[in-house]
Amino acid sequence: MTIQKMTAKEVAKIVLNNEELFILDVRNESDFNEWKIEGNSVEIINIPYFDLLDDINPALESIPDGKNVLVVCAKEGSSIFVAEQIAEADRSNVSYLEGGMKSWSEYLEPVRVADLSGGGELYQFVRIGKGCLSYMVLSNGEAAIIDTSRMIDQYEQFMQEKGVKLLHTIDTHLHADHISGGRALAQKYSATYHLPPKDATEVTFNYEKLEEGNDIYVGNETIKVQPIYSPGHTIGSTSFIIDNKYLLTGDILFVESIGRPDLAGLAEDWVGDLRETLYSRYKDLSKELIVLPAHFGKVTELGEGGLVSGRLGALYKENPGLNIQDEGEFRKTVTENLPPQPNSYQEIRQTNMGKISPNEEEQREMEIGPNRCAVHDK
Structure with a gap:
């Protein structure tokens, strides 16, 4: 299964239109707690990238069945890796945020x-x-x-x-x-x-x-x-x-x-x-x-x-x-x-x-x- 990329503009439209969005944020816990993507219909979890390097299962177990998932990191590199691992497990449609939280901050x-x-x-x-x-x-x-x-x-x-x-x-x-x-x-x-x-x-x-x-x-x-x-x-x-x-x-x-x-x-x-x-x-x-x-x-x-x-x-x-x-x-x-x-x-x-x-x-x-x-x- 291939992964897709989503732009900050596309994510913003989803958030502003109150559409459902499931996010896996793979930044470290302190960065996540300080600042994250929020929205009335956004469901978000945080599992740091380094906790998923050797085993993707914690992420797979946390993603509800049938949910599309957006993987987010600081600049995009880590989210691509995690998204690919999830896609290989054939668990769900998975995307990553292009440019990471950097692009989210600037849109x-x-x-x-x-x-x-x-x-x-x-x-x-x-x-x-x-x-x-x-x-x-x-x-x-x-x-x-x-x-x-x-x-x-x-x-x-x-x-x-x-x-x-x-x-x-x-x-x-x-x-x-x-x-x-x-x-x-x-x-x-x-x-x-x-x-x-x-x-x-x-x-x-x-x-x-x-x-x-x-x-x-x-x-x-x-x-x-x-x-x-x-x-x-x-x-x-x-x-x-x-x-x-x-x-x-x-x-x-x-x-x-x-x-x-x-x-x-x-x-x-x-x-x-x-x-x-x-x-x-x-x-x-x-x-x-x-x-x-x-x-x-x-x-x-x-x-x-x-x-x-x-x-x-x-x-x-x-x-x-x-x-x-x-x-x-x-x-x-x-x-x-x-x-x-x-x-x-x-x-x-x-x-x-x-x-x-x-x-x-x-x-x-x-x-x-x-x-x-x-x-x-x-």
């Missing part, structure tokens, strides 16, 4: 959010293996990208398909969990790169200041983007309202959680800003706004087609981070109830400042692992 799934009133479109790019979300506004042959991931070729391909020219790349804040592709993409297409000035005090490059009142326009009919200064995750964090309907919150507010204030080592200083943004600035906004965050933390946040969103009014009722009325309790929650900090977050910040220039493989290693930008209620 972006474009999800259409809506038509915009000026004749344009808004797309959310779901980086399902990392929990990152980025956005593209399209109108009259022009485009802007917000919170760009470093895999700029996937945005380029999408823009080529849509026949649009890039005018703006925008980062809501200086990212600490992933390397921004905004500056590289802007340089390549002579577009304008925007960054909040309070997050840019140490950057080594020129940028356009992202300040409240400096609206950004895309297309002849104009889609209005209104930055709202919303510190807390970083001192410069800036939100946007697009088309008077969509609130892009960066890493300040997520669907099921809130942003963490500690990735620059200033949690005690920034926790007050975070509370002010969440409990005052956002409270003054229309409850009908649709929140579009820069990350998601759990697969339960993925909606229809993979879209991550929530109505602001509903989040104020349901999001635990928006319902801590006591200020002392809030401060304790967001300074003590934190997950581990992202891998290499200091180096990622340095890269996003332009202070260091790691090569592609080094960037990939720096980013590997789960999203850790949120404070999750335990």
Whole structure:
């Protein structure tokens, strides 16, 4: 029996469509426990590759009869070997993940959010293996990208398909969990790169200041983007309202959680800003706004087609981070109830400042692992 390969795109479609998928992950146990492929209809087991080198039977005994199985490893080599052994035993239809978890971490799934009133479109790019979300506004042959991931070729391909020219790349804040592709993409297409000035005090490059009142326009009919200064995750964090309907919150507010204030080592200083943004600035906004965050933390946040969103009014009722009325309790929650900090977050910040220039493989290693930008209620 021959083995098949599945691309990250194919696996993402299965996960987002809530189709059944049985996965045998052959990475070591610590890597598996930290980060894995998840989905509402995903069944996954972990048997390390080295436990299967001499005897494939532990895997065969763990695969339910009649199930198609996808074998996953870090970069693909080990999964091919294991998949071949399973196929030789004639147990089931077996595939391996092309490029391994590396490719899973880097795949972006474009999800259409809506038509915009000026004749344009808004797309959310779901980086399902990392929990990152980025956005593209399209109108009259022009485009802007917000919170760009470093895999700029996937945005380029999408823009080529849509026949649009890039005018703006925008980062809501200086990212600490992933390397921004905004500056590289802007340089390549002579577009304008925007960054909040309070997050840019140490950057080594020129940028356009992202300040409240400096609206950004895309297309002849104009889609209005209104930055709202919303510190807390970083001192410069800036939100946007697009088309008077969509609130892009960066890493300040997520669907099921809130942003963490500690990735620059200033949690005690920034926790007050975070509370002010969440409990005052956002409270003054229309409850009908649709929140579009820069990350998601759990697969339960993925909606229809993979879209991550929530109505602001509903989040104020349901999001635990928006319902801590006591200020002392809030401060304790967001300074003590934190997950581990992202891998290499200091180096990622340095890269996003332009202070260091790691090569592609080094960037990939720096980013590997789960999203850790949120404070999750335990």
